[in-house]
């Protein structure tokens with residue numbers, strides 16, 4: 001991805017910010033192109049909301065800069081006021097005005113616009129709420145309130161929309177439907193957005209790009225596909241999706257000897273043959289293979305409907321997870337034949353080896 005192209009809408013360069021002289025977000029670099037939807041993911045307290053607030057103009061930059069459409073909106077000593085940024089916001093708790101009707105809420109940010117009624121009606125149509133325009137927020141469901149909040153945020157045609165955990169007050173099914181609906185609406189209008197969420201599934205469904213934060217550092221800003229299949233760091237590998245690491249030794253620059261046999265990929269690593277590495281295996285990398293000489297013991301299973309997630313133990317005591325179609329029904333303690341189907345190799349230098357403490361670790365998977 002070339003993030004420096006002319007269509008870059010949001011450019012965050014070496015941004016640091018925090019509270020009371022304590023740096024929370026550290027030297028953040030992140031670029032978003034016009035029309036893209038980005039998502040910030042990471043454990044609680046890692047700095048996602050602080051980043052969003054800095055983009056909105058509520059937190060000043062201690063170092064670095066934020067540019068929107070080529071213009072600096074934040075840098076040390078300068079913070080363009082939030083209302084001058086043309087950035088819309090949607091919050092977790094909807095933040096609707098309780099004393100205003102649905103249509104008055106949507107019209108609020110454009111009340112001086114000559115076409116206020118026309119735009120309000122269009123926005124309500126867009127979020128499928130035209131028939132509820134006279135109601136008040138307390139007369140709506142959570143999902144409907146969030147649609148009103150979205151319509152209100154989109155009405156002034158923001159250059160960028162920020163969504164702070166917008167669906168977290170809704171139940172799982174509604175969340176899934178609404179996140180898809182919101183993505184469709186944003187794509188239809190070509191609106192760029194950045195969302196904070198705790199929910200990986202939601203991030204995968206909504207976003208073109210996802211940033212994984214770890215203690216104030218952005219570890220990877222990439223497509224959902226790359227985060228899952230090409231994680232840059234063990235942290236990203238463990239945070240995104242499921243999977244286990246198994247220990248192995250480099251055979252060549254693109255193959256590793258493990259207790260499951262030789263696992264190879266098309267990516268060359270710089271470590272010399274014999275180096276100890278941890279290989280990432282996702283549940284979908286392991287296939288059920290009754291006649292395989294490789295056996296594992298079933299130590300747990302979770303029925304997921306179309307598939308079943310098995311927890312397996314190898315003869316050495318290492319653990320794995322495997323996703324088999326739910327037509328296959330193994331029982332706990334059964335020895336099952338398995339094969340590795342991975343045609344790619346994701347490996348990291350094993351901790352506590354010399355290489356793990358050298359600069360190789362940082363560039364290992366880049």
Ligand SMILES: Nc1ncnc2c1ncn2[C@@H]1O[C@H](COP(=O)(O)OP(=O)(O)OP(=O)(O)O)[C@@H](O)[C@H]1O
Nearest residue numbers: 019020024042043044045046047048049050051198
């Ligand atoms: N107003 C504040 N004053 C001082 N420290 C704050 C303030 N707001 C947040 N922090 C601290 O900054 C760090 C990052 O907080 P932030 O809200 O950005 O995290 P987050 O990743 O959004 O977390 P969560 O997922 O729990 O919402 C935390 O350690 C938090 O305690």
